[in-house]
Amino acid sequence: MKHTSAQQQAIQARGNVLVVAGAGTGKTRTLVDRCLSQITDEASPTPLREILMVTFTEAAATEMRERLARSLESLLAVKPQSAHLQETLAQVDAAPIGTLHGFCYQLIRHHFHQLDMDPNARIMEPEECSALCEETLDALLEELYQGTGTFSRDLRDHMTHREKGREKLVRELVLRIHHFTQSLVDPQGWLHHHIRQTMNPSSEAWDAMLPETFLQWASQWHQALSPLKEVNPHAARCVEHLTSYLEADDRHSAMNSCVEALTQEDAPDQWPRGSKQAYRSAIADLFDDLIFLRSLMGNASVESSPLQADWSLHRPTVRLLLELAQSFTEAYRKTKSQRGLLDFADLEQHAIDLLWDRSEEEPTDLARDIQRRYHSVYVDEYQDINGAQDCILSAISKDPFQGNRFLVGDIKQSIYAFRLASPRFFKAYQHRWEQTQLEGPHHVIYLKDNFRSHPGILDFVNAIFRHLMYAGISESDYLKKVALNSGAFQPKPSASDSETASETVVHCRFICDEEHSEIPTMEKEAMVIAKHFRRLHTEGTLVRDPKTSEWRPVAWHDMAILVRSTKKYGESFLKVFHKAGIPLVAAASELIEEAACKDLHALVQMLYNPHQDIPLVAILRSPFFHLDDQALAWVRIHHRKGSFWAAMNHLSRDTSNPELSEGSCSSLNTRNLHAAIVDCVIQIQNWRKTVQPMSLIHALEWILDTSCYREKLMAADHGEEALMHVQAFLQMARRFAQHPQGGWQPFLNYLDHLKHSGEGAPVGDGMPASAVSMLTIHKSKGLEFPVVAIPGLNAPFNRQSLHQPWMLDETIGLAGMIQPPGQTPRYPSLPLWTLKKQRQLDHLEQEKRLLYVAFTRARDYLLLVSEMTQQKMDQWSLMAPGKDEGPQRAWVQSPMEWIFPWLCSYLDTPNWWHSPGNRHGSIAWDCRPLDSTCIKEEAAKEAIQETPSSDPSSFKPQPTPAWVAAWFESPPFQYPYETATRQSAKAAVTQLKTASSEPSAELPLPWISDTTPSKTTAEQKKSLSGTERGHLHHHFLQWVDLSRLDHPTELSDGGIAEVLEKEVMFMVAEGKLPPESERMLDLPSLEHFFKGEVGKHLIRHAGQIQRELPFTAKFQLDELIQWGLSQGADLQENPDFVVVQGMVDVAIIQPESIQILDYKTDQVSGPLLEERIKGYHLQLRLYAEALQRVYRKPVTHLWLHLLATQETRTVATHSLDKDIV
Secondary structure (H helix, E strand, O other), rough: OOHHHHHHHHHHHOOOEEEEEOOOOOOHHHHHHHHHHHHOOOOOOOOOHHEEEEEOOOHHHHHHHHHHHHHHHHHHHOOOOHHHHHHHHHHHHHHEEEHHHHHHHHHHHHHHHHHHOOOOOOEEEEEHHHHHHHHHHHHHHHHHHHHOOOHHHHHHHHHHHOOOOOOOHHHHHHHHHHHHHHHHHHHHHHHHHHHHHOOOOOOOOHHHHHHHHHHHHHHHHHHHHHHHHHHHHHHHHHHHHHHHHOOOHHHHHHHHHHHHHHHHHHOHHHOOOHHHHHHHHHHHHHHHHHHHHHHHHHOOOOOOOOOHHHHHHHHHHHHHHHHHHHHHHHHHHHHHHHHOOOOHHHHHHHHHHEEEOOOOEOOOOOHHHHHOOEEEEEEOEEEEEEEEHHHHHHHHHOOHOOOOOOEEEEEHHHHOOOHEEEEEHHHHHHHHHHOOOOOOOEHHHHEEEOOOOOOOHHHHHHHHHHHHHHOOHHHHHHHHOOOOOEEOOOOOOOOOEEEEHHOOOOOEEEEEOOOOOOOHHHHHHHHHHHHHHHHHHHHHOEOOOOOOOOOEEHHHHHHEEEEEEHHHHHHHHHHHHHHHHOOOOOOHHHHHHOHHHHHHHHHHHHHHHHOOOHHHHHHHHHOOOOOOOHHHHHHHHHOOOOOHHHHHHHHHOOOOOHHOOEOOOOHHOOOEOOOOOOHHHHHHHHHHHHHHOOOOOHHHHHHHHHHOOOHHHHOOOOOOHHHHHHHHHHHHHHHHHHOOOOHHHHHHHHHHHHHHHHHEEEOOOOOOOEEEEEEEHHHHHOOOOOEEEOOOOOOOOOOHHOOOOOEOOOOOEEEEEEEOOOOOOOOOOOHHHHHHHHHHHHHHHHHHHHHHHHOOOOEEEEEEEEEOOOHHHHHOOOOHHHHHOOOOOOOOOHHHHHHEEEEHHHOOOOOHHHHHEEEOOEEEEEEOOHHHHHHHHHHHHHHHHHHOOOOHHHHHOOOOOOOHHHHHHOOOOOOOHHHHHHOOEEEHHHHHHHHOOOOOOOOOOHHHHHOOOOHHHHHHHOOOHHHHHHHHHHHHHHOOOHHHOOOOOOOOOOOHHHHHHHHHHHHOOOOOOOHHHHOOHHHHHHHHHHHHHHHHHHHHHHHEEEEEEEEEEEEEEEHHHHHOOOOOOOOOOOOOOEEEEEEEEEEEOOOOOOOEEEEEOOOOHHHHHHHHHHHHHHHHHHHHHHHHHHHHOOEEEEEEOOOOOOOEEOOOOOOOOOOOO
C-alpha cells in the first residue's frame, strides 16, 4: 500500500518531528517505515543500533520489531546479495527497541555503581509494591505513634482531633503524595519546596492566587453562558456583568463589583413568578460559586483577611502531612534497598539521577554520551507521558539545532490521567514546534487518513467531535488538522458508491422502558446487545477481516463490548449472554468469578495448603469429587476439632466407629461415605506428592488430565463455555509463570489482586476464537473490532476524584479543607476550590477523549445503547446547539447529555425520538421499550433452568438423618486452628526462623534499644544498610579464590591482606562486585577469619567446598511445630509435610560427613546479639537436618562466624528434637 502524502512527509522530514496521528491512521507503519528509510538511505545510511525506538508496552515494542524484520526480509528478497541488509536483519533482535522502563532498567544495570544500589535488584510486580508500601507505612506509623518528639506529638494530635481516629484517610493520602511525587522530575525537591512554603506565616501566595482564580472562573462562565443569552434573560445579564469585568482595565478593582452585581442577580426580587424554575437551573452553579468567592473578599476595615485566617489554619496540617509523606518515601526507599527491590517509579527516578543534573537543570555527561550514541530517538504514544519520562527522553535527545526526536501521539486519545500521564507535554511541543523555527528545524505533521473505519462511522465521529472538542476553531483548521478522512476503504462486493455512502453503520438504540422497572438497566442493555449481535451472526452480516480487509460473514470474535468497568458490567452481561447462548469473555477479574475458574483457584489454594477449609470444601463439592453438603456436614460432625483436612484424615484412619458403614450420601450412589472420604484423602495426598517438583502450570494440567475434569464439564450444561474458561485460566497461569517470581504463592496473590481490584487484561489469548470480547475502553486502546457495542451511555460519570478532601498539583502543592477550631463544618481552602474547578473541566475533557477512543475502535458497525426516559429526552432536546456551536451545558452528568442534544441538532427533525425507528444517512435510531421477545426469551430460559413440580402432592419431605439432628443440638462449632490456614506448605528457612524468633516482652526493640551498635572501619568510611552489608560480604566470600590463599608466602603475616585486596580488584573488574567495594568491605575482619582455625580449615579443604549451596528438604509439619518453627498453630494429628528451602553459605562435603559454616554481619552487641545468635543456632541446626536428609551423611561440625565481632561460635550438632533452644 502506498503512503499518503502526510505519511511520506513524516518519513522524509529531518530534525525534530512531531506527528499528530488520529485513530487508525497508520502511525506504527509510518514510524517503522521512517526507521527503514534511515537504515537504507543510500547516501547516508544510519546503523540500526543508533536508532532508539521507545514505546510504553511490550506488545507495541514487539510489533515494531516484527514489522521492521518483515520489511527487511522483503527488501532482502529483492536484493539477496546486500551485505548491509543482511547485517541489519541480523541486528533486529538486539536493536534498541523496547519500553521506556526497559531502557531505564538497562541503563541502571550498567551504571549501578553510580547509584549505590544492588546490581541484582529485582523489579516488583504492582501488587507486591502495594503490599510493601502498606508494610512500610505500618512500621513508620507505629514508630511515630510511640515517639516522644514534636512531630510524633503533632501526628497523634492530628489523628485524634482532626481525623477522629480515621487512620485510613491519612494512609491513603500519604501514598497518593508519594506516587504523585514519583512522577515528577525532582520528588524530594518538590517536597522540600512546599514544606518551606508552609513555614511562611503570611498568606501572600494565596492573596496572589485569588485574582488569577477569579479570572479563570469568570472566563469559563462567560464561555458557558454566552450560547444561552437568547433563551435565558438571567444568563444574558450574567454575561453582561462578566464581560464588564473581563474588559476592565483594572480587573483587581472590578472583581468586587462583578461579584456584587452577579450576587444581586439571584436576589428574590429578580425572579418573577414562575421564572426561577424555568431559568435558574442553568446558572445555579454560578450562584453557588459566588457564595464561596464572596466569603474570601473580606472587609478592608478588618485587620486580618479571610485568606490570612484560612492560611493560618491550613499550613500546620499541610506541613505535617508533607513531612509524613517525606518520611514514608525515605523509609520505603530504605526497605527496598535492604531487600534488593525496585518498583517502576525507581526505574524512572534512577534514570533521571544518571541523566539529569537537577540543580543545574541540564543533561549530565552520561546523557551527552548517550546523545552522541543515538542518531535518532523515536517515541510512540507521547500524549500519555509524565514529567519524569519527558525529562529522561529530553536528556538523551540532541539539542534543538541538531533535532533528532520523532514523537508520535494524539491528544484526542490521551486517556491515562489516572496513571498521572498528561497531554500537556505533547501540547507544548506541538505549539512550540508549529509556531517557531528559531530553535532549529521542527515539523508538526498531521495524519488524518483513516484505514480502519467505515466512511459512515468516520462521518459520525467527525461530526460529533467537531461539536464536542473543536467548537472554537474554524472549519478550515478542523478539516486541515483534525477531521479523519477515509483511506483505502474497500466497499462490499458489488456495492456502489451511493450504497456504501447510505449504508447504516451507526445504530443508536434508546430503551424507553418503564414497564419492566424490576429489570436492572445493565441487564436491559445486555439483552438488547445480545439480540443485536445474534441477528448479525444469524444473518451472516459481512464485515472486513481485520488482518486481510476481505469481506466475510461476521463471527463472534469480531464483536466487542466496551465499558467503563468490567467489574461493574461484567456480571450482568455474562449472565444475559450465558442465557442467550452467546460466548462472552471478559477481563481476568471477571474470569476468576466463573464456576470452573473458581474450582481451579480453589485447587491451587488447596495444593498450596490443604488446611484452608474454604478452598478444600470447594474442591470436594466441585466436579473433581462431587461430594454434597450432607457428606461435608457428616465429616465435621464426626470430628469437630482441627481443620477440615485434619478431620478427613482422622476419619480416613478411623475404622472402629460402627456408624461409618451406615452413613451414605445421595450423590455417591451405592458407595458408603467412609470409603468416599478415604478415596478423597488418598487422591489429594497423591496429587500433592506428585506435583511437589512440578511447576504450577504443569501441576494444573496433570491434575486436569488425570482427573477427567474437562470431560465432566463437557457432560454438563454449557460445557463448551466452561471448558473455554478453563483454557483461559490455564493461559493466564501460563503467562504468569513466565515471570521470575511466578510461583504458587505469587500466583495466588495475583488472583486475589484481580478479584479485589477489578483489573486485569482481557483473557481471550489461548481461548477458542468464537467468543465476544468484553473489555474496558482503556484496555481497548490500540485495538479494533468489526462490530463494537457501547452500553451505559446514560450512566453518570464517576466523579469520586473530584470530591476528595485533599488534592495535589505540581504548582500549587497540597490543597485541602479548612477545619476551624471547635467547629464541625469544614470548607474548602482557596487552592482546593481552584483545583476542583480545574479538575472538573479536565475530567470532562478526559471523558470526551474516552468516548472518542471507544467510537474509533469500530471498523464496520457501531452500536450505542442506553436506557432513557421520555422526560429526559424532551428536556435534553431543548439544549440542542446550533450546527457550529459547542455543548450548551458546561457540567454534564453522562455521555448521553452530549450525544442526545447533538443528535437533535444533527438530525434536525422535530420530535424524532418519538418515532419507533428511523435513519438519517449512516445513522439509524430506535427509541422504544425493551423488546417483548427479549423478556419472553429470558423467562423461557429461566423456566427451563428451574422447573418446579406443578403438583404439590408430589412433594415428599425427606427425613432428617439422626447425625444431622445431633449437629444442631450440639454446642456451636469453634474453629481452634484458624491461624493454620496461613501456614504455607512451602517455606524458606529464614521465614521459619523469623516466625519463631519474634521479640520477647523483655527484649527492647531495635529502634528503642539502649545498646549502641559497634561501628566497623568500613562503616565509618561508608554507611551501608544491614542487608546491603550482608549481600556484599556474602558475594565476596562466594567468589573469593581460596587457592590463592593457600600459598606459603601469602599466608605469612601481612600477605593475606594483600591477597584479599587483589581478589576485590579482580571481582570488581569482572562485574561480580560494585566499584568501591574495597572500602565498603570489612577487609580486616575477613583477614582475621582466614587466619583463624576455621578459615585455615576451609582453605585446606577448598576442593570439597560447596558455597551458596541451595537445598530443598521435606519436614513433617508436626516436627516443625515441636521445634517451634511453625508459622501456624498446633495442628494435631496432621500427616502433612512442609517443603523447606534454604541456602547454606559453606558446606564441606566429605566422603563420610558434612561440615557447615554460616557467616553473619550483624552490627549489634550485648543482649540483642545473644538473642539473635539463639535464632541462628536454630537456623544452622535446621540446615544440618536438611543436608543430612539430602546427602544421607551426618553433619559433624556447625560453625557460626560473626564478622563484626571477629569470633567463631561452635554450634552443637545434636538432633533438633533432642537439643532445641
